[in-house]
Amino acid sequence: MDDKFDCIIVGGGIAGLSAALTLAKANMRFLLIERGEFSGAKNVSGGVLWGNDLNRLVPNYWEEEDAGFERFIKHRRLTFADHESSFSLDFKSAHYEKPPYAGLVVLRSKFDNWLAGKVEEAIAASDFPEESFIATNILVEEVIKENGKVVGIRAGEEQFFADCVIIAEGVNNLLTRQIGLQDDYVPADYMATGIKEVIRFDQKVLEDRFQLKELGGMSNEFVGASITNGIEGGGFLYTNRDSVSIGLVLSIKDMREKLKKSGKSIYDVLNDFKKHPVVAEMIEGGEIVEYSAHVVSMGDMRVMPKEIYADGVMLTGEAANLLMNSGKAIQGMDYAMHSGILAAETVVEAKKAGDFSANTMKNYRAKLENSYVLKDLKNLQGAVHLLHDKTLMNDVPNLVCDFAKQFFTIKNEPTEPTRKLLSRSINKHSSYMDLLKIGLKGAKAL
Ligand SMILES: Cc1cc2nc3c(=O)[nH]c(=O)nc-3n(C[C@H](O)[C@H](O)[C@H](O)COP(=O)(O)OP(=O)(O)OC[C@H]3O[C@@H](n4cnc5c(N)ncnc54)[C@H](O)[C@@H]3O)c2cc1C
Structure with a gap:
């Protein structure tokens, strides 16, 4: 084999794995590097994966016995709450029961790991089963440039080289900053903290309580000062197979100010949310089995990287700040998946053209501009700001x-x-x- 890959992907979250799966199917030779013990080990998400891109990557995924997702969304609820009451917009439809589903509730540790399995299967079925790899437990510390072009990465003492690099490192985009595509300082006004618990129940109790049938599930978003202790943000509850994911997404800037005044911690704020009379009834009798917190972008385009490509490199998913919270839903995983697919398609085109310079990489931007990702992000910025x-x-x-x-x-x-x-x-x-x-x-x- 050549000593260089067609592509190196940094990050085995949804963006990175989607790029990898697309590359494997196109018979490209690539190396995906993930710092966690396995894909999903370090990922946090509420989370509903919206849209149908998964069906594009893994056709008829729902026919698998255990396809990595928890439930499909059949029931949506937006709840406005004061200190003792709730008023909800509630929509449930049998229309959502037909695959491909409109939204999937996922637990990332399971879903990402399953998707990584699909990448391994695609590598094995490709023309280069011995020449593409997923490598875990490795932290990429540096992106290597030669004459202004990205040519590889460094992890510890090891260096790996490729015609191009897809950065899929998520919201904490240190490598993106290292290569100058994003300013070092991103103001806290544009960032939020997501805090989440997974609470387990007896499956029958959960299904009776939320009126769930088979794999149908519910997503519930919450708005109101009594949900967030007056901090800018909102709450969520999603039903998994035998648990719920419950949590808050809170503006970092506002949270800092309000917590300083109240002397509370972020855990207190989550506990207060869980004690809200309407919420307490939903989670009564459950056992906390997982707790996590993660920074999440607020979807403000003013803090997008200056550019999402350069010579030999493309940025995908939340590394490129591709996330939108328009009030209707948080969309980050679908954007990560779509951008990963488009970046990988650009690699295939670059390989055909024998040109991995910015001249070809810019096609990635054009693809993203033409897709729902940048169209929605641009068109719905007003809604993003409205949430403040x-x-x-x-x-x-x-x-x-x-x-x-x-x-x-x-x-x-x-x-x-x-x-x-x-x-x-x-x-x-x-x-x-x-x-x-x-x-x-x-x-x-x-
Ligand atoms: C509380 C919360 C709730 C959310 N709810 C939703 C929701 O309901 N729906 C939705 O669509 N989105 C939701 N999101 C957003 C969504 O989780 C992200 O947008 C999505 O995970 C971005 O995917 P990604 O692949 O770009 O990044 P990530 O999923 O963060 O993956 C990045 C990967 O890169 C790895 N990595 C990073 N740096 C390195 C390095 N230097 N070397 C090697 N590996 C590295 C990480 O370990 C990680 O596996 C939520 C986020 C939070 C925090």
């Missing part, structure tokens, strides 16, 4: 719950007109002017 709005995040949930409490309470007294009830709730928790402003912002954003 205090009226929407704090006042609206209080207002909605206050109004619902009055509206749904039947007393042995004459009923007040609904408009009066609504007006009282608006004046108590916000103002017509603030609601008008947020309405206009929302109309512009969506």
Whole structure:
């Protein structure tokens, strides 16, 4: 074999594994390096993998007995909460039961490991079964450049060389910064902390409690100051096979300020969320089996790397800040998968053209621009910024719950007109002017 690979992939998360699977199927010779003991060992996610890209990578994946996912999404709920109540938008549909599913609840340690198995299978079936590898437990410390072009990587004393490198190192993108594609300093305003627990139940208890049938599952997002202790952010709960993933995503900047004032820790904030009367009922009797925390981008394009390619290199997934939280869902895994596939397709084209310079790598950017990833990120930036709005995040949930409490309470007294009830709730928790402003912002954003 040549002493150099067609491609080296740094990071065996979803972006890296998706790139690897695409390369293996195209008979490319590559080395994927993951610092964890196995793919998924260091990954944290809430997490719902949205969309159908997985079917592109592993056709009819659902036909496998244990296809790496926990449940498919059949039931979605967005909950606005005050300190004692909740008001939800609730959507459940048999439409979601047909594969390929619209969303899959995954536990990353299991899912990434399964996907890595698919890469190994594809390598074995390729023209170069002995010349492509997944190497784990190795930390890439440096990206090697020669004459301005990326030509390989260094891990400890070892150096490996390739025609190009795909960086799929996730949100803590030290190598991306090392090669100058991202500024060293990313302000905390643009970053959040995700904190999550996996709580296990007897499977029958879980299925009865959440009305789950077979592999159907539920995703529930929560909004309101009483969910997050007033910190900018939100909560989530997703049903796995016999557990739930529950957690919070909190703005780092706001969290620092608020925790300093309250003297609480982030664990206290998570525990308060779990004690919320509506949430406590959902998780009662469960046993915590996993705890994790991870930085997550907030999806603000202002902190995207200056460029996502250069001579001999491409950035994928969260290393390129490809994440969006538009309020409807967190999308990071689907973006990671799609960008990994597109970067790998660009490697195949570069190999054919015999040109791994920026001139070919720029096709990756064009592909991403034409895909839902950058289209959505650009088009929905207004919605991303809207989630910082205090009226929407704090006042609206209080207002909605206050109004619902009055509206749904039947007393042995004459009923007040609904408009009066609504007006009282608006004046108590916000103002017509603030609601008008947020309405206009929302109309512009969506
Ligand atoms: C609490 C939380 C909830 C979330 N919920 C959702 C959700 O519901 N839906 C969704 O789509 N997204 C969600 N996300 C976001 C999603 O997890 C990320 O966007 C996604 O994991 C990004 O994938 P990636 O492959 O780019 O990076 P990662 O998954 O972070 O993978 C990067 C990999 O690179 C490895 N690595 C890093 N540096 C090196 C190095 N120098 N050498 C070798 N290996 C290295 C790491 O060990 C890791 O395995 C959530 C995130 C958090 C924190």
